[in-house]
Amino acid sequence: MTAIVEVNDVWKRFDSVEVLRGLSFEAFKGETLVVMGGSGSGKTVLLRHIAGLIQPDQGQVKVFGQNIEALSEEELLPIRRRMGFVFQGAALFDSLTIYENVAYPLREHTRLSEDEIRARVVEALARVGLTKDVLPLLPSELSGGMRKRVGIARALMLEPEMMLYDEPTAGLDPTNAHLVSDLISEVQARVCDTSIVVTHDLELARAVATRVAVLIDGRFAALGSRDAVLESDEPAVRAFLTGEATSHRV
Ligand SMILES: Nc1ncnc2c1ncn2[C@@H]1O[C@H](COP(=O)(O)OP(=O)(O)OP(=O)(O)O)[C@@H](O)[C@H]1O
Ligand SMILES: [Mg+2]
Structure with missing residues (x-):
């Protein structure tokens, strides 16, 4: 082990x-x-x-x-x-859209094109059961459960x-x-x-x-x-x- x-x-x-x-x-x-x-x-x-x-x-x-x-x-x-860290509470960036929140680790750590980033964000959200509809929303516009799922999607971004x-x-x-x-x-x-x-x-x-x-x-x-x-x-x-x-x- x-x-x-x-x-x-x-x-x-x-x-x-x-x-x-x-x-x-x-x-x-x-x-x-x-x-x-x-x-x-x-x-x-x-x-x-x-x-x-x-x-x-x-x-x-x-x-x-x-x-x-x-x-x-x-x-x-x-x-x-x-490591993927899902913080206590919602812990999303309040002033950033869901798209920007989930894209954040990719922008910080990779040099992917915008098209690639978008594709990966959509895929990551799908994995946690969320559709493209949430991309332009702010965290405050989601339920607590949805915010948590976005936090998990974000933590998984860098595999x-x-x-x-x-x-x-x-x-x-x-x-x-x-x-x-x-x-x-x-x-x-x-x-x-x-x-x-x-x-x-x-x-x-x-x-x-x-x-x-x-x-x-x-x-x-x-x-x-x-x-x-x-x-x-x-x-x-x-x-x-x-x-x-x-x-x-x-
Ligand atoms: N940065 C800090 N400065 C001072 N005290 C701190 C700091 N971080 C944690 N503590 C103290 O350490 C103790 C443990 O805190 P911690 O946040 O780890 O508890 P927890 O088990 O996560 O509690 P909860 O279930 O409420 O989240 C608490 O008494 C807290 O006040
Ligand atoms: Mg705690």
């Missing part, structure tokens, strides 16, 4: 809050690792370390076999290009080797949450076989996970196969999962 992400004894503090406290794990090619954890537990902080957007106070982060914690922005670019999803179903009604969950499974099966999904949506975890990790107090209180973790007897994990099961998708 090839490790795509290797996190080794990572510590990260913001002011007085120690968010990550000696976190270690690996994510392997071909798996969907779902990281669950309560609000403020450090899920987004963890993803930002993997994307090289923040550096650990201590410890190492390896992505695609390369240590990234000490790299410059310039050195990080070719590595970041190999990433790994997808990172931050709370992909948060804020969506059950129907749209289900659509996004199906879309993640489809991306997994057909486009990009490795992903890390951060969520507190138990249904999403059940639907897409190969393995599940539960982040509590800056470390994984559990990490194992989906069923082993979701059925775990570990009291802290049980308490977390029971709490999530009774709360709504947020």
Whole structure:
């Protein structure tokens, strides 16, 4: 098994809050690792370390076999290009049309002609179930579920080797949450076989996970196969999962 992400004894503090406290794990090619954890537990902080957007106070982060914690922005670019990041919230450029939002990575990283860009944008949108009609619209003119799908289309533009999803179903009604969950499974099966999904949506975890990790107090209180973790007897994990099961998708 090839490790795509290797996190080794990572510590990260913001002011007085120690968010990550000696976190270690690996994510392997071909798996969907779902990281669950309560609000403020450090899920987004963890993803930002993997994307090289923040550096650990201590410890190492390896992505695609390369240590990234000490790299410059310039050195990080070719590595970041190999990942598709679907940010928490809509995270589209509000003042750009859907066309320009999805075309953005191609303009940044390639020298394709406008015709080629257009063809690829249309194809990427079709892959997430959206038609040409949305091209001239602004993000504010789409529903939350459609915006999320545009975010996924944009993250797939450069054919990433790994997808990172931050709370992909948060804020969506059950129907749209289900659509996004199906879309993640489809991306997994057909486009990009490795992903890390951060969520507190138990249904999403059940639907897409190969393995599940539960982040509590800056470390994984559990990490194992989906069923082993979701059925775990570990009291802290049980308490977390029971709490999530009774709360709504947020
Ligand atoms: N740039 C920052 N500066 C200061 N504190 C930060 C920063 N980023 C995160 N934090 C703090 O780190 C903790 C973890 O934040 P993080 O956003 O990772 O939580 P989360 O698990 O993603 O929560 P949610 O489920 O609400 O998205 C929080 O206490 C947050 O306030
Ligand atoms: Mg978060």
